[in-house]
Amino acid sequence: MKSAARIDDGGSLVDLAVRRVRDHIRDCDLKVGDTLPGEGQFATELGVSRAVMREAFGALAALRLIDVANGRRARVGAIDGSVMGTSLDHAVATAQVSVAEVWEVRRTLELRTAELAARHRSDDDAAAITAAAAAMANAADIGEVTHHDIVFHQAIARASGNMLFLQIVRSFEPLMTVAVPLAWRTRAAEIARSEVLQRHHDIATSIADRDADGAAALMVAHFDESIGSVL
Numbered sequence: 001m002k003s004a005a006r007i008d009d010g011g012s013l014v015d016l017a018v019r020r021v022r023d024h025i026r027d028c029d030l031k032v033g034d035t036l037p038g039e040g041q042f043a044t045e046l047g048v049s050r051a052v053m054r055e056a057f058g059a060l061a062a063l064r065l066i067d068v069a070n071g072r073r074a075r076v077g078a079i080d081g082s083v084m085g086t087s088l089d090h091a092v093a094t095a096q097v098s099v100a101e102v103w104e105v106r107r108t109l110e111l112r113t114a115e116l117a118a119r120h121r122s123d124d125d126a127a128a129i130t131a132a133a134a135a136m137a138n139a140a141d142i143g144e145v146t147h148h149d150i151v152f153h154q155a156i157a158r159a160s161g162n163m164l165f166l167q168i169v170r171s172f173e174p175l176m177t178v179a180v181p182l183a184w185r186t187r188a189a190e191i192a193r194s195e196v197l198q199r200h201h202d203i204a205t206s207i208a209d210r211d212a213d214g215a216a217a218l219m220v221a222h223f224d225e226s227i228g229s230v231l
Contacts, residue, residue, distance in 0.1 A: 016046065017046060020056075021042060032078045035074070064078070086174070088175070089174040089175065110169065111223075114215040116161060118215040120159065120161040121210070126204075128159075129207055132155055133200040142184050149180050149200070150176050152204075157170075203215055206218055
């Protein structure tokens with residue numbers, strides 16, 4: 001087996017192997033949880049070493065495109081917003097995008113998810129959103145506030161009925177772990193913090209009441225008054 005880094009159609013042998021696995025998933029119309037052929041079978045078909053396929057499987061697993069666990073065959077992975085979150089966090093850390101730019105995008109997305117959640121939410125969705133808002137109000141410290149705030153916004157995105165919205169909102173989680181405590185510190189007065197908590201309660205109530213316009217308006221106010229102050 002040659003160890004040359006390049007192949008005729010461009011890229012490394014590992015790149016070729018990654019593309020082959022992705023093509024197999026697409027061509028065979030595989031769905032989340034479906035099993036894949038083993039590394040050995042792919043290696044034989046491509047004429048590459050098992051070491052190349054092992055590296056390709058590792059790269060695909062890191063991107064959550066496949067799920068690899070000891071003792072069983074690789075399976076097709078589910079979409080995972082944490083991968084986007086890692087990329088977004090890197091982009092901010094390396095000054096490719098600013099926090100303000102991220103929050104501008106997030107504001108646009110989340111007012112839409114609030115509107116859609118009010119229209120499409122199930123009873124379980126409404127209960128989860130309301131529970132998260134209540135948990136924020138009863139939190140003992142900023143760590144708990146941050147956790148329940150993240151749960152709150154992801155529950156709204158889930159209730160929208162659009163799973164891509166959910167995964168994109170999930171990608172904001174690393175930045176929220178920093179931004180929420182920062183926003184909380186700028187509101188040292190109890191009344192200011194109470195207003196933030198009340199806003200979450202009001203959003204949850206609007207969604208539960210299926211008030212799409214109200215939920216969207218409240219979400220805009222939340223970003224403009226609560227988040228915008230720290231940017």
